[in-house]
Amino acid sequence: MKRIIFSFFVLPAFLLFLPLSSCSPVAYKFVMERSGQSSSGLDLSGKSIAVVYAYPEHSRDSLLAAEVGQGFVAGMEEAYFLGTDAMPLFNISASQGGGYSEKDTLVKLVMDTGSDVVFVFHSFGTGDLSVSTANVVELPFDARLSVYDSMSPEDTVRQYDYGDSFLWSVQGGLEKDDLDTAVFKDLPNAAFRLGGEIASVFTPQWNEEIYTIILYDSDSEWMDAAEMAVFDMKWAEAMKIWMDKADTGNLQKGSAAAYNCALGCYILGQYGLAEKWLDYSDSLYRITSSTTLRNRISEAKVR
Numbered sequence: 001m002k003r004i005i006f007s008f009f010v011l012p013a014f015l016l017f018l019p020l021s022s023c024s025p026v027a028y029k030f031v032m033e034r035s036g037q038s039s040s041g042l043d044l045s046g047k048s049i050a051v052v053y054a055y056p057e058h059s060r061d062s063l064l065a066a067e068v069g070q071g072f073v074a075g076m077e078e079a080y081f082l083g084t085d086a087m088p089l090f091n092i093s094a095s096q097g098g099g100y101s102e103k104d105t106l107v108k109l110v111m112d113t114g115s116d117v118v119f120v121f122h123s124f125g126t127g128d129l130s131v132s133t134a135n136v137v138e139l140p141f142d143a144r145l146s147v148y149d150s151m152s153p154e155d156t157v158r159q160y161d162y163g164d165s166f167l168w169s170v171q172g173g174l175e176k177d178d179l180d181t182a183v184f185k186d187l188p189n190a191a192f193r194l195g196g197e198i199a200s201v202f203t204p205q206w207n208e209e210i211y212t213i214i215l216y217d218s219d220s221e222w223m224d225a226a227e228m229a230v231f232d233m234k235w236a237e238a239m240k241i242w243m244d245k246a247d248t249g250n251l252q253k254g255s256a257a258a259y260n261c262a263l264g265c266y267i268l269g270q271y272g273l274a275e276k277w278l279d280y281s282d283s284l285y286r287i288t289s290s291t292t293l294r295n296r297i298s299e300a301k302v303r
Helices: 013-017 059-081 103-113 176-200 220-232 235-245 251-267 271-284 290-301
Strands: 006-010 026-038 049-055 089-093 117-126 136-149 157-169 204-215
Touching: 049 059, 049 103, 059 089, 059 117, 059 136, 059 176, 103 117, 103 136, 136 176, 157 176, 204 220, 204 251, 220 235, 220 251, 235 251, 251 271, 251 290, 271 290
Parallel strands: 049 089, 049 117
Antiparallel strands: 006 026, 026 204, 117 136, 136 157
16 A cells, blocks of 8 residues: 555636646646644655564553554554554564664664664553542653664654653542453553554644646546546556657657656656656746746655
């Protein structure tokens, strides 16, 4: 499943009702949301991601580790893959001095998992249960998350420490064994929610961007391709139509078709191919929007 880079878009409604009268190209703008960096500062668009959790021997701490990992993956998959099962989750037995914060360890995990980015949850621990006078049960916990992005020029391990408490409201008069049983029963739900909350820090922020597509309103196939691309997000299918029109002998029309192909490749994340189509477009006839698209392609290649 391809990672989601672009979201919904808006095109002027009158595009569908253009009179079939002009033989000249017309530039129309549409708005699309593009994913950007998360609030953590990481940009994960177009990168493969693996998640690993190191589970300790204590059963309660091990349960915490497993559910946090699963909640994190669920949150990330919802944001990047429309909820599809697309991110691998691995587990390893925690060891003393495991070095899960060290770059060498994470680089090895990147290689072992075959991913670009690895998230490693480790150093899990829970404290003692306590009950307040308001019948609120508190279970303190600690965890650490180490992140390594092998494609980032920073080439460093990011560390995130989590130390807080799970809280439950209970009825009064429960014995300690009953409290332990109740907490252990609901701990998976609480830990899963925690994993989802952690994931929200790494999910993309969306920014509106304006794009230009070139139309020939006298060409019904061309207009069908434009509607297919912009409204149905079927850029690959639309590009097949424009590819046939990129070598028609009409330099201006061929340039416009190649430009639209370059735009489609950019939206599909094929930046090298987008540049080749744009080079071809420029060689035929220079389109004003070419410079803007070329700059966006260059920026995307260094993300």
